[in-house]
Amino acid sequence: MLPSPFAFERPSTIAGAVRAVGKSGDGMFYSGGTELLLALKLRVIHTDRLIDIKGINGLDRIALNDANDIELGARCTHNKIANDPVIRAHVPALSSLCANVANIRIRSVGTIGGNLCFGEPHADPLTMLAALDARLVLIGPSGTRVVHADDFIRSELETVREPDELLTVIAFSRPTGPVTYRRFKHGERPSVNVAMAWSLGPSGRTIRSARVRVGALGSRPQPLKAIEDVLQGISVAEVRPAIEAVLPTALGELEVNEDRHGGAEYKRHLAGVLLLRNADEAIAAAGSA
Numbered sequence: 001m002l003p004s005p006f007a008f009e010r011p012s013t014i015a016g017a018v019r020a021v022g023k024s025g026d027g028m029f030y031s032g033g034t035e036l037l038l039a040l041k042l043r044v045i046h047t048d049r050l051i052d053i054k055g056i057n058g059l060d061r062i063a064l065n066d067a068n069d070i071e072l073g074a075r076c077t078h079n080k081i082a083n084d085p086v087i088r089a090h091v092p093a094l095s096s097l098c099a100n101v102a103n104i105r106i107r108s109v110g111t112i113g114g115n116l117c118f119g120e121p122h123a124d125p126l127t128m129l130a131a132l133d134a135r136l137v138l139i140g141p142s143g144t145r146v147v148h149a150d151d152f153i154r155s156e157l158e159t160v161r162e163p164d165e166l167l168t169v170i171a172f173s174r175p176t177g178p179v180t181y182r183r184f185k186h187g188e189r190p191s192v193n194v195a196m197a198w199s200l201g202p203s204g205r206t207i208r209s210a211r212v213r214v215g216a217l218g219s220r221p222q223p224l225k226a227i228e229d230v231l232q233g234i235s236v237a238e239v240r241p242a243i244e245a246v247l248p249t250a251l252g253e254l255e256v257n258e259d260r261h262g263g264a265e266y267k268r269h270l271a272g273v274l275l276l277r278n279a280d281e282a283i284a285a286a287g288s289a
């Protein structure tokens, strides 16, 4: 099926894109188009105007800034992130995550911003970005605001972004410990995924703090609070038994949607397996540092 007719605009600035999309939200930003064009062709969404953001300079930049924050432009494709030297050096798990999203065609044109703004719960990047405590920078007609990755999804396929706000940058502090990611999938997209980020003490053998997120079970990534609490302040050697002691409680606290990816008990089990695999990888990484 063909989409209904729409106008096409190519602004060269962020302000121009925000103006062009319009307050009422009848225009839509067009980045790689991998989700958008499918949805328009299926006529599950409609727009009278597509605002192509590919011509805006600097939206596909990746940098480590003076404040030790890593910044990803929202127009970075999965491929670009996978192959970027800054990401490979400082967050190899994110490079590997992006190298395994979808297929080569999607990774070549699909962007991190489009992935986040589509709000699909069965997605890879947001789980890791939430574990990294990433901030998402949105620019709209009334200025700039920053939303934490944890708070970006409102419900399935719905984010807190206003229709006339452009996601420009995703920023997070350069990790000071292992960052790991595991997912399980039956089809194209993850059924369950788990990401973990540790901050290590000066010796490299003690965990100062840990962030653990489980994705794809509900509409947005969820923290495993009991695991984060038990990891805080312990030595790397104590991690496995500490996690195992609280794992059933932690998994029991997860909200789980039952869908074609499986039932609640099955998905909780998968989350536990993936968490322990993350932990083993992080233990090994801390040991070899």
Ligand SMILES: Cc1cc2nc3c(=O)[nH]c(=O)nc-3n(C[C@H](O)[C@H](O)[C@H](O)COP(=O)(O)OP(=O)(O)OC[C@H]3O[C@@H](n4cnc5c(N)ncnc54)[C@H](O)[C@@H]3O)c2cc1C
Pocket (backbone or CB within 6 Å): 028, 029, 030, 031, 032, 033, 034, 035, 036, 037, 053, 074, 075, 100, 101, 102, 103, 106, 109, 110, 111, 112, 113, 114, 115, 116, 117, 118, 122, 123, 124, 125, 165, 166, 167, 168, 188, 189, 190
């Ligand atoms: C076959 C297939 C397999 C896939 N497998 C996976 C997978 O394994 N894991 C995974 O995580 N994802 C998967 N995806 C999703 C894929 O990652 C996304 O399609 C892609 O990243 C979307 O980026 P895009 O630039 O094409 O977005 P677009 O299609 O251009 O846009 C998507 C939505 O975001 C809005 N938007 C885009 N950029 C911005 C911005 N900067 N600011 C505000 N709004 C914006 C658009 O208006 C639109 O509503 C898959 C997709 C397909 C089609």
